[in-house]
Amino acid sequence: MSTLLPDFAEMARALRAGKVSSRELTGDCLARIKRHDSTLNSFISVYPEQALAAADAADKAIASGSAGPLTGIPMAHKDIFCAEGTRTTVGSKMLDNFVAPYDSRVVSGLAAAGMVSVGKTNMDEFAMGSSNETSYFGPVKNPWDLQRSPGGSSGGSAAAVAAGLVPAATGTDTGGSIRQPAALTGLTGLKPTYGRVSRYGMVAFASSLDQAGTLTRSAADAALMLGAMAGFDERDSTCANVPVPDYSATLNDSLQGKTIGVPKEFFDDGLEAGCAQAVQDAIKQYQELGAVVKEVSLPNLAMSVPVYYIVAPAECSSNLSRFDGVRFGYRTESTGDLADMYTRTRSEAFGAEVKRRIMTGAYVLSAGYYDAYYLQAQKVRQLISDDLSHCFAEVDVIMGPTTPTPAFKLGEKMNDPVQMYLNDMYTIAANLAGLPAISIPCGFSQNLPVGLQLIGTQFAEGLLLNCAHQYQQATDWHLRTPVISGGAA
Numbered sequence: 304m305s306t307l308l309p310d311f312a313e314m315a316r317a318l319r320a321g322k323v324s325s326r327e328l329t330g331d332c333l334a335r336i337k338r339h340d341s342t343l344n345s346f347i348s349v350y351p352e353q354a355l356a357a358a359d360a361a362d363k364a365i366a367s368g369s370a371g372p373l374t375g376i377p378m379a380h381k382d383i384f385c386a387e388g389t390r391t392t393v394g395s396k397m398l399d400n401f402v403a404p405y406d407s408r409v410v411s412g413l414a415a416a417g418m419v420s421v422g423k424t425n426m427d428e429f430a431m432g433s434s435n436e437t438s439y440f441g442p443v444k445n446p447w448d449l450q451r452s453p454g455g456s457s458g459g460s461a462a463a464v465a466a467g468l469v470p471a472a473t474g475t476d477t478g479g480s481i482r483q484p485a486a487l488t489g490l491t492g493l494k495p496t497y498g499r500v501s502r503y504g505m506v507a508f509a510s511s512l513d514q515a516g517t518l519t520r521s522a523a524d525a526a527l528m529l530g531a532m533a534g535f536d537e538r539d540s541t542c543a544n545v546p547v548p549d550y551s552a553t554l555n556d557s558l559q560g561k562t563i564g565v566p567k568e569f570f571d572d573g574l575e576a577g578c579a580q581a582v583q584d585a586i587k588q589y590q591e592l593g594a595v596v597k598e599v600s601l602p603n604l605a606m607s608v609p610v611y612y613i614v615a616p617a618e619c620s621s622n623l624s625r626f627d628g629v630r631f632g633y634r635t636e637s638t639g640d641l642a643d644m645y646t647r648t649r650s651e652a653f654g655a656e657v658k659r660r661i662m663t664g665a666y667v668l669s670a671g672y673y674d675a676y677y678l679q680a681q682k683v684r685q686l687i688s689d690d691l692s693h694c695f696a697e698v699d700v701i702m703g704p705t706t707p708t709p710a711f712k713l714g715e716k717m718n719d720p721v722q723m724y725l726n727d728m729y730t731i732a733a734n735l736a737g738l739p740a741i742s743i744p745c746g747f748s749q750n751l752p753v754g755l756q757l758i759g760t761q762f763a764e765g766l767l768l769n770c771a772h773q774y775q776q777a778t779d780w781h782l783r784t785p786v787i788s789g790g791a792a
C-alpha cells in the first residue's frame with residue numbers, strides 16, 4: 304500500500320475498512336523520506352518514534368469508531384510552527400538548538416483532528432526567500448527537476464508533498480510562500496484570509512502579512528485541513544472571531560453564473576509564454592464550467608513588490624530584535640561586554656538575506672526616513688487593497704498566474720535579489736490586502752508545472768476551494784506526479 308492514494312477521502316476509506324493502518328501509512332512515509340530525502344533535502348527533522356506512536360493512537364481511535372476524516376493521515380509541518388518538545392529551527396542557525404516549549408495552534412489543531420506529523424520541513428531562513436536557498440540547512444531540490452528550485456519559503460513542504468513523501472504539509476505565506484512553491488511543484492497551495500488561522504506559536508516574520516495554510520494535492524484535502532486549522536484563538540490578537548464553515552460541504556456547488564475577473568496587469572511582458580497559455584486555457588475551462596469571465600484592472604499592482612519590500616523588512620526588523628542570545632537560540636562563544644555579545648550573536652547566526660532585510664527595515668523605520676518610505680508604503684498598500692475591493696464589487700473571484708515563470712534553476716537568482724523578489728509579483732497583493740488565495744496546478748511549460756491563482760474576498764476560502772475543486776473534477780493536472788531520479792517508490 305502506498306501513501307500515494309489520490310486523496311484523504313480514499314485514505315480515510317481504506318483506514319476505516321481496515322485495508323491499511325495509520326501505522327502502515329506512516330511507516331510508508333518514513334520509508335520514502337529515508338529513500339529520497341538525501342536527494343531532496345526537504346526535511347530538517349524527522350520523528351519516527353513520535354510519528355508511529357501518534358499513528359498507533361489514531362489506529363485505536365479508528366477501531367473504536369471515534370475517528371474523524373483526518374484521523375491517521377500522515378503529514379509534515381513547516382519548521383516555523385512550534386511543536387512541544389521538538390526542535391523548531393525556522394531554517395536558521397539562530398534557532399538550530401531551539402526546542403519549543405509549547406504547541407502552535409496549527410500543530411495542536413491538526414493533532415486534535417488525528418493527523419500524524421512525521422517531522423518538520425526545510426524552509427528559507429525565517430521564511431525570507433522565494434527559492435529555499437536561504438536556509439541554513441541547504442537548498443531543497445524540486446522533484447520535477449533536481450537542478451531546479453521548488454520555490455520558497457515553504458519549499459521543503461512543497462517538495463515533500465510533490466514527491467509523495469507525505470500526503471500533505473503546512474506552510475506559511477507572507478508574500479507568496481505557499482502559492483509560489485505550490486505552483487512550481489504542481490500542488491494545491493492555500494493561503495487563507497489574514498486572521499483566519501491563529502498565528503499563535505508560529506515564528507513571526509512580518510506580523511501584518513503572515514498567514515498559515517496548506518500544501519496538498521487537491522482542494523478537497525485542503526478543505527479538510529483548513530477546517531482543523533481555522534478558528535478563533537484568543538492567544539493571537541489578530542485572529543478573527545468568525546465561524547468556521549464546513550469547507551467540504553460546498554466543494555460541489557455549481558459554478559454556473561459565477562463571475563471571474565482577470566486583471567489585465569497579470570498578463571504583462573514578464574509572464575513566460577507557456578505559463579500564459581496554461582493559465583488562459585484554465586480560464587477557458589472555467590467558462591465551460593459555467594463561469595462568466597470579465598477583464599478587470601489592478602492599476603497599482605506594479606507597486607506591490609516595492610511596497611512589500613518596505614513593509615515586510617520593517618516588520619521583520621522589529622520581530623527579529625528578540626533574537627539577541629539572551630533568552631533562547633544561538634549565543635556567540637566569544638566573550639566581551641553585553642553589546643558585543645548581541646552583535647556577535649546576530650552576526651554569526653543570521654544569514655545574508657535576513658541581515659539584508661533587518662538593515663532595510665531599520666533604515667525605512669528610522670527617524671527622517673519613516674515618512675518617505677514606511678508611511679508612503681502603507682498608503683500605497685491601501686491603494687492596492689482598494690483596487691482589489693473595486694474588482695470584487697464586480698466579480699466573485701480574481702484569476703491569473705501564480706508565478707511569472709515555471710521553476711527556475713538553483714543558483715540562477717541568488718546573486719540578484721531584485722530578480723528573486725520579482726517572483727512574487729502576482730502573489731503579494733493578496734497578502735497586502737489580507738485576502739485568501741489559492742494556487743492550483745493548471746498545466747505544464749517546459750515540462751514543469753504551472754500554477755493558476757484564484758483570489759477571493761475576505762473569508763471566501765469556501766468559494767475558492769469550491770472553484771478549485773470543480774476545476775480538479777474536470778482536469779487531472781493535480782494528479783500528475785514527478786518521477787524522482789533514483790526511482791520513485
Ligand code: GLN
Nearest residue numbers: 430432476477478479480
Ligand atoms: N518570497 C517572499 C519573501 O522573500 C515571500 C516570503 C513568504 O511569503 N514568507 O519575503
